[in-house]
Structure formats: structure tokens, C-alpha cells
Amino acid sequence: MPQYGFLFDQSRCTGCHACSIACKEWYDLPPGPLKYMRVFEWEKGAFPDIKLFHLAINCYHCENPVCIDECKKYVPGGAIYKEDKYGAVLIDPERCNPIKYQCKRACYEACPYGSIVFASDDPGEKAQKCTMCIDRLEQNLAPICVLSCSLRALEFGPLDELKKKFGTLQQLEDLPSPEQTKPAVVFIPPTPKRQLIKYDAEKALELWQQRGPYAPPGLPKVFERKEDVTNPPREIIGRNRLVLKPKNVQELMYYTANDE
């Protein structure tokens, strides 16, 4: 069976959300949590080794789609299918019925990537997700997200070809293991930093703390405690981790928005 998939290049993604808005534009989705393409940004580390991660993540149309298995446990015959031409995993909006089948979002719970989204926290909401732009594929058009990226961080094509061109990496830092679901995606990891010139961070922080020689004496220091900079209280920092599977709409919106 053919399996098409995506390339996501984390060394290029700047977290700009063009892909997620492009998706909303094509499918005319309302503002809010119906984000078939979610863009996460999270930070780790501390000065001088701050780490910033970006992840644009859609449904990876897994070769072993656990969402389908879970769905079938509640819905006779299932409301999610894996189609044969591209290997797309598609939700059937006519058969998805959380009230009737009392499935409690079993598909969402099963997906390690949290790729299924709902219009609200109402338990009656139908599951929705990335369609692989199958309507575009049928008209010989590539998925809209792939064409939207200014840094050209995304690509789409037969998974084996993508693997040949871009390598076989299927897991990034903080992301789940690909073993269980066999996602149709390959990744390129962030480019490692190179220290080109010497930088004594301790001395820099010392200098930063002082107001400067042109300032009149007696002014307050720029900041009080160096430890707060180098060993900061993580709990007060925004988006200090990747939360792929938020608990509710509010959390989803928080973790899939940046601060410009």
C-alpha cells in the first residue's frame, strides 16, 4: 500500500504559524482550537545556553494508526479509515458520534502526537484533524501547509522517497517514540550551535548587572541576583515544556500560540 508522508525540518522552523493559518484558510476553519496544523514553541535551558524549540505538527497519517484501533472499540466498523491511494488517515464526520458511542475521545487519547482536535471542550464535539489535503491531492496540488513555509521546512511525498532524500530520523527531542504508530514523517533536527568566538558568560553577566560608566552613581543595578538568570525558577516561565496533548481548549490555545 502506498504511504505518503511529510518532512518537517526543525532546523528551519521559526514557529511563524504560516502553515497553520494556511490550513485554516484553505478549510475556512474558525478562529480557535480547530488547528489541524499545530505550531508549538517551548524553551529550555538558561542563559547563556537557552534552547528554543519549534514544532509544526499535523497528523502523521501513521502506518499503524492507533486512533483507528481505538475508535473501533466503540464505533462498529470505526469512524476513521486509512485510505489506499496515499495512506491518508481520514475521520468520517458522518459516523463520528461521541454522544452515541460514548467513546470519550478515545482516538485523541490514543494518539501520542495529540493530532486530533475538537471545536470545543463539549464532549459531543466530533473529532477532526489534518486530511493530508486529500482534496488538493486529487487535483494534483500539494498540501497547502507544505507550500506555505517561507523557510521551506516542509515537504510532502511518498514516505520512502522522503527517507531517501532527507534521512530516516523519526523522532525529535521531547517527541514520542515512533515505534508504536509508525508515523509517516521524517525529521531534520536543529542545527547545533557553533561557538565561533569566545564568550565568557559569567563575565558578561557581571558587566550586564552594572549600569555603565556614563550613568551617575547610586542608580540601581540592572538586575539583582545572577542566580535568577542562570538558574531561573522554571515554573514562572511561559511554555517551559512541550505539551502535545493539552487537557482542554484553553491549554491548547496557550501552548500553540507564541509571543510574536
Next chain:
Amino acid sequence: MDTELPQEEKIKRIEQIKLQLMEKHKDETVRYTGCSINCGGSGCILKVRLKDGKITAIEPDDRYHRNVGREDAVATDDELQKNKLQQRHCPFAWGWRRHLYSPNRVLYPLMRAPGSKRGEGKFIRISWDEALTIIAEKMKECKEKYGPYSIITPYIDNPMLDPLFGWFEAGVQGWGWCSQDAERLAEHLMTGYPGWTYAPSFDMADVLFNSKLIVLWGLDLTTTRIGPAHQFAWYVKMAREKKGTPVICIDPRFSDTAAVLADQWIPIKPGTDMAMLLAIAYIVIKEDLYDKEFVERFVEPKGFKKWADYILGVSDGVPKTPEWAEKICAVPAETIRDFTYLYAKSKPTFLYKNWSVARKSRGENSARAAAALQAIMGYWGKGGYSGFGPRSRNAPYIRPWFPMRIPLGLMPRKYYPPRMYRSNKWAQAVLLLDKVKSGELSTEEYRRIIGWRADPNLPNPNPKMLFGGGPQAQTVNTLVTGTNATLHQIEAMNRLEMVVWFATHMTPTAMYADIILPVQDQTFECPTFANNDYGGFSHNTFCPGVVKAPGEAKPFMWIYTKLAEKLGFGRRYNTYYTTDENWDKDWLRYLGAYYNRFRDTMKRWELDLPEWEEFLKQECPSINLDEYFDEPCHGYVNELELGLPFPTKSGKIEICSEILEKEEERGKLHFDARGLVIDVLPNDWRDLTPIPTYQPAVRGMEDPLVAKYPLMLLSSHGRYRSHSTGWDNPWLRGDVYRHALWINVADAKVRGIKDGDIVRVYSDVGEVRVPAYVTTRIMPGVVVLRHGAWIELDEKGVDHGGCPNMLLFDDKSPQTPAHATGLVQVEKVEG
């Protein structure tokens, strides 16, 4: 349960799903247009899908590499150099449709409801004829009662108004385009080229193929105008990835650029960049690492010596050593040294000092110093250098919103609206008059503060009417974007008898108007051109006007033409105009004339561009100039390659300004060696020094004011607005971004602030309330509140929208750059 659906049934269901999805975009037609939002780069090509006269979707450009996501995996070097690439647009432009069809559109001419106050937002609909009559009558009344200097414009001079005021023989404008005025001044003083010319060009291919080191100084090119849509970031990424070009980012923020594009991040205290630039210059001069031959041939020697003497400490006893600089800028001396050696051996280095670096008090210095440093290194004109900023091919642009370039009508000769104030100081020009009248302020000091740049013999203005809005998006929301205290601007508006505003959307600024005139959107609703200007490549794309404008919205130029008609000189103002019914045809004739002028210029370059009629027949009418050249472009070809003199007095690059050296020049209007007015130099330049020096910034990190306001505020641009346009788009704000105050985790901790807490941010001129973005991504002592947030004032005058303009004010510095920084304090809002 776990049952299988019969195969046949499953196939049927899948077909059904596909059909349902395909239903959405059935029977659509497709047209191309250029994005003409004023992001500074712009001109991205949009593929517009239409049905029943409405836009149903926007897709990105697909003229090249159709259906390819990762274009550089297939693009040849030739295509990368000739820009035969998709002009993919930015996140803002992905939201265009929501923006265009916003319920916030202004559909009809509006008049403030009788009895209501300015800012209350109560309006009644009036006809175009009524609106234009009211405005014309008021203009006549003002001119008669208060004299010719009683009608003024806000933030940024409006080129459409110059001939209108000219024929009317009344009206005053400010000067300054804000964005890169410090660089424009530097370019004019140092090279003799007015700062809107394209002599210092480079293109992105030049950087990709020729730069040996890329230094992004204060530039977050993944977010600002030359960001995602304009390939700049992508080209830097390709240079690093494919050519191994090292990339250094110097910025107080650990920006997305620092995180994604740079090999190494060097934080620097904002407003102190000048100290590091001088220390670099110190090393290269002291250790003979600069290009002596280049300096001898192209740099005016006395000015170079003066600068070198200052740098070495000969003239002031203070050598600008790395040890001197580190105490100011907080970049360790050892790092500055290491940086300098890498910089000096990487020939050439693409050192791009962003405009933002100079958008501070005395930012004129860093703009001049960065260019001077690149000059003495001999990097000017070499592949991959940068002088004053990115400007692609040294070619003209088709810009119908600058009708002065190709006159739309006859040019008045008797009256030219004087530039009586730095445009962002328009409110001070109004408010300080009280003090002048009471004798508290001398006329000289008044003019110094407002940045007078006009005949010194003219009387002070007598403002009674404000003519606001137009010709582009950033100019229509002055209270938000005007780089000057919002509350001062409101106060100034309230002193005036009439405020007229042009608007596509009901902005907070339009709310303060007496008359609002609805304008058409320039990307989709009326024919114009979009250009890629600062993006590093050069193209002119026709925007045909793909949908009808809503309500009674009209093109900018129609409004000015009809107003001119009311004032009695319509035919002189617009010689193309015949009748209202023929407006579209007449306007196209004008665009054709503009195009033909461009085509004639290109003929001189031996380029044969299609005729106007042929051009219009193209599926996507667009001229990609880079296609015609086999080499990337470099700056100053005439001087550096062909040996012609620079149009300065000495014929060379002048690091020292002769004008600024002469005290007797103070107070006069200033002209360059060719007799052109230096349009970004106020008559009185205050304490601006003849050579670029380090001067501590007013409201910078060393200002005594930090005792009260200890945090330095930067109002950087974000990626989801072009200035303020797009703020009200629900696909953007609240959906993909939160508008919040960036604050370092250490600064947050001592204030008891955690991420998401609402904080009050205040200076001596205003207060805003916004959520805090607590992060390690900005250095302590510095906060960022992104430019362009719409004000939402409560009854106490506190802004809940989070607009940095509420907090900005500087009446002490030289006036060339509009200062986008200031000092603030931040507190948690309890409860």
C-alpha cells in the same frame, strides 16, 4: 466490538469524505495579485481564488517549482540568483481574507455624531458629497481665518497631499519616514545620495554566494518586515547550511533568528551598540586590519583622521578600547576582540545593522558608524556587503502612492508645504505652542524640540485642522504607530477644530476623527503595484483589483482628486481624470504611464520589458528584474567600479559631516553638494556630533531616569501585523499569538510575576496593561512590547490593548530617528 467495515462500504465512505472536502473549492476562478501591505518588503505574490465576486481562498505563488515544498532541494544556483522562486507570503498575508472581510471595515463616509465626543466612536453616515464639502469648506475657512499654516498632517508626510496643498496654497507637513531615517541621514551625509535612492544595493543572492560571515545586528529577520515572506531568513539559512557561512546574531533578545539561524548569539545592551562598533573600529585601526588602499581611494581623509583620532583617544583622551566598550555594552572585551578578528578576516562580511538599532535616542551614531566601519574595511561594493540596509537592484519602483515621482497632474510651483516638524512630533508642534505664546518656551527651543526643517524665516504653525490617514496602512493609525505618546496625540487632536481621517478599518485613531473617509484596500480592491523593496530582490507586481470594494469605499487617489475638484483645481491636480464613470480607465492610463516610465528607464539598462498592454495580458503581470542579470548586484557600482566621484563635496565617502561641524549652519535649512535638501536633517541638530561618537542614550540604560523606570522598553515589530494592520484579525491575535510583555525571568521573579499574569507597564507619559511573557529569551533589564497594538483606553486613560506608543516620549535627543524605545517600570496587577 472491534469490527471491520465491509471494504466496499469503506471505499464508498472515503469517496464521500473526499467529495465533501472538494465541494469547498469547486467552480472557483483564479487571479494573481501582489500583496501591497507596507511591511517594507512586501510584493509577495498571492494566488487568489474567487467565487461569486468574493475571495474564497488565498494560495501562495506557484509560478516556479509548482507543488514543491522544499524549493532549495530542486532550485539551481541560477534560479537562486535570479529569484526564479516562489514569492511565498507571510503569516499576516495568510490572514488577508479575514482582514478584508472584517466586520470592522469602514463602508461609508462618516461624521462624528452631533453631541458626541471625539473617541466615543459615535458616527452617522453621510454622503461623499457632504463629506468632501465639509472638508473643503473647513480648509478654506482655516486658510482664511488662521493662515496657510493651519492645516497639518500627522506621522509621515503624505506625498498625495503635497500637490493638493500646493494648489490650495496652504497646508503644512512633517518630515520623516521613521523606519530608517537614521540610515537615510547617514547615507545622505556620507555618500551624497539622498537616503531614498538605491545606490547601496545588494541582493540576497549576493549574501548567499559571496558573504564570508553574516552578522545580524539587532535583526530578527524571522519576524520583522524583511522576514518570512521575503526569503531573507531562508537565504541566511541556506548560506549557513549549504555554504557553511558562519552566522552571528547580536541582540538583547534570544530571538527566533538567534535560536534558528545563528551559530552564535551575543547579547548586547540595547542603545549601546555604538560602543561595540567603536571598539571594533579601534582594533582594526590600531592593528592595521582595515583596507588602507580602499580608504585612500574612496574615503575623505580629514574626516577619517578625525574619526580615527576620536577612536584612538587622540582627540579626547579616551581610547575606545574593547575594555572601554565592555563596561558600556556588556559584551566582554575578549569577545569583541575575537569578533573583530573574525570580522576582519572574513572578506567580505555581511554586517547588517538593523534599523531598530538606530531607532533610539542618538541612533544617528550607530547608523553612521556601522556604515563607516564597513567602508574602512573595504567591504563596500564587494559581494555580500551591506551599507545602509537591504535594497535590491538599483532600479526604480512603480509606486502609484508616490504620485510626485510620475505626476498625476500639473505640479504647483508657487507653494510647497513646508516641513515644520519631525512628523512623529506633530502633537508637540500643537501642544507646545501654548508655552511659546506664554513666553515659557522660546521659538528656537520650540523648533528644536519639534525638529523644524524648513525656511527659518517662516512663522510658527497655527494648527487648527488635522489631515490624517493615507497613503498607506502604517500612516492611518497614528495614535498606535506614531512613535510618540498616545495621550499627547489625543490631547493635541482635542485642541484642533477638525480631524479628518482616511481608513479601511475602524481603528482607534479613526475613532477620534470628525470625518472618516472609507478607502479601498490596495491589494485586492483597486489597481496598483506591489514591490519588493527591502527584501533583497527586486520586482514590480501588478495588483489588478480582483474584487469589488464594499460599501462606498473609494481609492485614495479618487478621494484626493474629488477634494481637489471641490477646492476648484481638480483638473490640475489630476490631469488623467475625466469622469467618475471613467475612473477605472483613467487610473489605468496613469498606471500605464508610470509603467512606461519605468520601462524607459530599463531600456537605458538595455532591458527590453514588455509593453504595458502586453504586460497586462500576462497571467501574473510581474517584472522580476533579477531574471535579467547573470550576477548578483553590489552597491555603488558607479563609484567603486567605474571610478566616478561620490556626489559629496569631496567626491569621497565622508565620515565627518562638514555641516555638523559648523556652528553657523545651525538653524538653517541644509543642502547637499548637489543642492538637494537633506530631508532628514532638522535645521537644529542639537548635540549630534560631526563624526559618529558614543553618546549615552536619553532614556537608555544609563539615564538617571532608571531610578524610577528601571527597564528599557523595546517596541520591536512582530510578524502578525504590518504596523497596526491585522491587530483585529481573529486568526492571528489570540489564535496564533498572544500580545504580551517580554520580561526576563529574573525581573519577573523579583516582581512576583509569573507567565500570563496581567502587569502594568508605565512610564511618565502613560500606562498599559498586558499579560507577561516570562522568558529566558530576553536579557534582564530589557522588556519588549511589540509595535502596533491597538489602544483600548479605560476612563482613567490606561490602555488595555498593550500599545507601546502609550509609553514613548523623548524631547531631548536629536530628531532624525523616531525613537521606538524608552524606560518603563513593570508591576504585577494584584487581584
